[in-house]
Amino acid sequence: MLAAPLASPRSAVAGKGYWARLLPPLALLACVTRVPSFLRPLWNPDEGYLAVQAEILARGGRLYETVVDRKPPLLPWLYEGLFAVFGSGSLAPVRAVAVLAQLTTAVLLASLARRRWGDRAGRTAGVLYLLVSVGLNPEDAQAAGFEVFILPCTAAAMWCADRRRWAAAGAAVACAFLTKQTGGAVLLPVLCLLHRYGPTRAATLRLAAGAVPPVLGAALVTDPAGFAFWTVTGSGAYASSFTGSELHVLARALTNTAILAAACAGLLPPVARALRIARTGAVDLWLWLAASAVAVTLGCHFFGHYFLQLTPPLALLATAALQVLPRERAMTAVRTSCCACALFLAWGMFAPRGELAHAQRLALTLDRRTAPGDRVLVWGMHPETYWLAGRAPATRYLTAGLLTNFSGGRDGPQVGEKYAVEGTWPVFRAELAARPPALVIDDSRGGPYGPARIPGLRRLLAAGYEQAGEVDGAVLYVRVPGE
Structure with a gap:
């Protein structure tokens, strides 16, 4: 993949016009797909856990000391900050930020696709991502949980790496990891791009300089020993103990895979077609999908919200595939995804409580x-x-x-x-x-x-x-x- 040439004044103006036309419909679509999230006080225990953590922290508590969790600190801090500004009686402000997170992810994916395959591909990628982003049980897709906030960080890491902005890419990888450990899986496709562009010592050092300080800073601000224990070393039993629960775990894995596959019914045929003819050349995107699949599988829990990590690379791979297929295939993919999205939104509206x-x-x-x-x-x-x-x-x-x-x-x-x-x-x-x-x-x-x-x-x-x-x-x- 060649680096994009420097933009001329004329192309810069055209770029502004492109985004002026694309951002409003993407923003509207992001809002529409998140409407069900505002219809309940909360969607799942993760939201409740984060809300309680935030209240304890606001009263002077310390993460990994007076309140503990197996997750990194970024999202509890976000909840705490929003509670400080808007009060802790409602999660609506957090849900609004989740809409912004989804919109940011869609914009970054659109920018990635546009840089690689042109204007139409950018529009396709942004729209497809938002349509499939709700394609899980509403308790998983509509909650303002960890995976929703991982996604803009992982997309930003790939966006920065695609432009050889290695320090920023490292910082984005760190933010993904500090939101949830499995977000760090995006480091693999980032390293793939680093290798593609030539892994110079300076580029590698810039990537490390962006990634390491945020993680060390989070450890020092909390409790270094507690941070290491609760986020890395103390979760061995949680990640590996499924003896006697094999059927339970397998059923959950198959169910959530089937649900996401139904949501991606418009994406999977072009991806499968592209895989057969091998003309997309998107090795880093396939690696992104593979690393995300490993993240979903890690620990053998297979909760539905884990599968959200698969949606950005799937949207980009489908977009890449559609570039080598007849144009009507793109419209078919979008129409199919619209129908699936409508079904999942209806599920979210009327889901039992x-x-x-x-x-x-x-x-x-x-x-x-x-x-x-x-x-x-x-x-x-x-x-x-x-x-x-x-x-x-x-x-x-x-x-x-x-x-x-x-x-x-x-x-x-x-x-x-x-x-x-x-x-x-x-x-x-x-x-x-x-x-x-x-x-x-x-x-x-x-x-x-x-x-x-x-x-x-x-x-x-x-x-x-x-x-x-x-x-x-x-x-x-x-x-x-x-x-």
Whole structure:
């Protein structure tokens, strides 16, 4: 691939006219495809986890110390900043920024495609990406979660590398990694472009100079040891323990693959055609898709939102393929993608609210039975209950998953105290002894991480709590007077 020539004044004016015509429809399409995201207070537990983290940080907490997660810090900080400006009562500001993230991704992909294959390809890439960006279960596609904010960073890394802006490309790779670890997979296609353009020492150093300081800075601003443990070294069991859950994991993988394939029905035929005739020459894009597929597969969890990482390279590969196919194929791909997008938007509009309604009922119970300053413990996988109720968690561990290895929906035998993240139970017991929760909700609802299978939790409840009823299958425990 040759570098683009310097633009003449005439071509610069033409470029401005191109973007003036393209940006408004892309912005409108980005807004339309994200309409369902504003119809619920939240879509999935990841949003709830981030909201609770942001509130704790706003009260002076420290990431990886007073609140922990297996994710890097960039998105909790974004939530915290938006809460500081707009308040923490709604995720609408975060959803608006997610629209901007999707629009930014589409614009960067359009620019990449235009540079390589011309104006029509730029329009095609931007439109196709936005149409397929909602092609998953709405809980995955419409949430303002990690993958949505990875995508503009990965697209920016490829855009900068395509223009040999190596320091900026490295910084974009770092931002992708600091949003979620799997975002760092874009480093592979960036290195591919570096190799294509000639891996000079200066270019390699600029790439490293852009990538390393942001990661080191994030570690130093938080807690270096905690950052390393929670984002890299402490997640071995989470990433590898699926013994006994093989069918569960396989079903999720096949289901989400089928859903995304349906959304990409307009893209996959030209991509398959291009693969057969091998005329696109887009080695870096194939590597981007392959690296993203590895990121989806890593850990064998296969949650739907993981698959969002595949959509930018798929949109570009389809655009590349359409350049060597008859022009009517492009219109067919767009029309098919429009129909699929409409179906997924309708799904988002009318999707059932089962788990959200459950969390809202628990939050209402917390609000009625506790005072605003009370700390509570929700033993389950729905941290959003704390945010919906406006109550502070009694522990830094916002879900039972970190204490039992149930995280990821594993239903096999490797669930229990001995499979918890190393060192969590002594800290958990100390926190609850220092400030006992006013109310405990066992929200395991028959899951393998309930008190019957977790001796530590069972002893805690027996020592100072008594059962006080049930709400929607969750068991309530209140402190025994004098305990």
